[in-house]
Amino acid sequence: MQRYDVHQIRSRYPALSEGGLLDGAVDLDGPAGTQVPASVVEAMAEVHRRGIGNLGGGFPPSDAAEEITAAARSAVADLFNAGPDEIAFGQNMTSLTFAVSRALARTWEPGDEVVVTLLDHDANVAPWRLAAADRGVTVRTVPFDPSTGVLDPADVAAVVGPRTRLVAVTHASNVLGTIPDVAAIVRIAHDAGALAYVDAVHYTPHGIVDVAALDCDFLVASAYKFYGPHIGALYGKAELLEALDAYKVVPAPDEGPEKWETGTQSFESLAGVRAAVDHLASLAGGATRRDRITASQGIVRDHESALIGRFLEGARSIPGLRVYGITDPDMLHRRAPTFSVGLEGVAPQDAVAVMRPLGINVRSGHHYAVGVMGHLGLLEGGGLIRVGFVQYTSPEDVDRTLEALASAAG
Ligand SMILES: Cc1ncc(COP(=O)(O)O)c(C=O)c1O
Incomplete structure (x- = not known):
């Protein structure tokens, strides 16, 4: 079509x-x-119709869980233009952001700074504020123009400095609809030696997410906003996901995106994510997904x-x-x-x-x-x-x- x-x-x-x-x-x-x-409903129902186990068992229902997880990672990697080893799943965007904020905060020193914006959903503000408070880190807040809803990268540049460790910004506002110039904001963060964390929850159903073009360090989305089930997805540059210490239980993997996935994932939701991405890919032809x-x-x-x-x-x-x-x-x-x-x-x-x-x-x-x-x-x-x-x-x-x-x- x-x-x-x-x-x-x-x-x-x-x-x-x-x-x-x-x-x-x-x-x-x-x-x-x-x-x-219906394709998402079916994919989710099929998980239980066929039978499902937990990871690592080596028998068919366990193998099914492994396959579903790998297929979901590969689908979201295509959606974000990332590698499958750069995609981790979690309950929702908020939980994933709290997890990353706690892990990153361990690397911050008192007197460091993080930057948030007034345009953002609180899920991309409160985790950073709380992590900053834990570590004696200062929070700088960037306003938007109230008459237009526009977030000017120059206003981000005005508060970013040598102590900035992270800039958290939305890809699109869930109330005003504004799509800021995220690539410019990422460049400002990187020029100061800071990381950039992008909330793509609202943007994903409406645009083309491209972490390679944005060069952001992290990006989060929620499948239930893009015609999928209630599950969140996190992109992190492979070297960052690898280098950071995640809050995890001892027997859980120490490497790869799995170390960010606390406890047992919702395999039916993972199957649903894959179907949702395939749905997003289904309106036009092309050589690859x-x-x-x-x-x-x-x-x-x-x-x-x-x-x-x-x-x-x-x-x-x-x-x-x-x-x-x-x-x-x-x-x-x-x-x-x-x-x-x-x-x-x-x-x-x-x-x-x-x-x-x-x-x-x-x-x-x-x-x-x-x-x-x-x-x-x-x-x-x-x-x-x-x-x-x-x-x-x-x-x-x-x-x-x-x-x-x-x-x-x-
Ligand atoms: C822009 C934006 N960011 C973050 C969130 C939080 O997402 P979740 O419910 O997956 O934690 C929402 C939810 O409405 C949102 O619209």
Whole structure:
């Protein structure tokens, strides 16, 4: 399939089809978790249908666990443009980030500095703040421009210095949709001798993740945001994953990505991750899976760009509607199809209460992006309504969203 057919895509998702919880609804909550295609459901069910054991047993169900794990590592390596020995799995992005932050903090000295941003989800802020507090390390915080949602690399450069050990930055904001210039920020970190840790949780369903091009040291994503199961994936440069001491039990492997994988992994989720990556690769042809992923994601990007344009156009005629983040037509390539909006004189939770009975699956609040909401001065007022479009959002969904927002505006 080269041309994007959103209705064909939607038909792959049981939750959006007859009998599913989102049948007939408009799902705007993809940024909090997407639905999964039937291929992912099947891959996960198949693990238990066939039988599964734990690693290292040397009998068929154990061999199956080994194969599933290796296949998942290779799939996510293709997704990130990394090597399989650079991919570790964990419960979610937050748990993985806490694990890496504790391991890295052991190498920090009092007086060192770490850099976080106000644009980030708290999962890429709190672990660094807590690790810094444990080690007497100073935290520097980079603001974004509240009128545009843009994070300027120059503002990162302004706080990075000779004592900086790490810069933690998001690949895309889960509330404003901003896609910062991460490659530039990684260069700034490296020029100062610091490491760069990238949160790609929100970016992954919308763009082409490329750790080689970014040259980041770590990158994290969560499969449940890219049409997969509830599991997180960590990329780390092989030499870093090898050199750092992970918090682990004594008998667990001392080498390779396995040393970062505490306890027994969810093998059904690992099978689901592989299926989710294959789903992401399934919309276009190409010689390798990586080629198919990049071509497919390019097609999705075009579809989502059209949705961005349609939404912004329609939003202009809704009285009192304010769209936060990038709206400048020349800058739209720097945003994901995720909008946070407010309605003048209407509390976000009241707007949501009007929209839900109209079949709109939507939520309001801070969405764990407390730095963003605090910087916008909206933390106390109930945050914002989040409108998240994904690969299965249709143009009709956008129109229904606009109609529901117009109703909520009164
Ligand atoms: C941008 C971003 N980063 C991190 C997280 C945390 O991910 P997880 O739930 O996998 O810990 C989320 C979850 O909403 C997110 O949107």
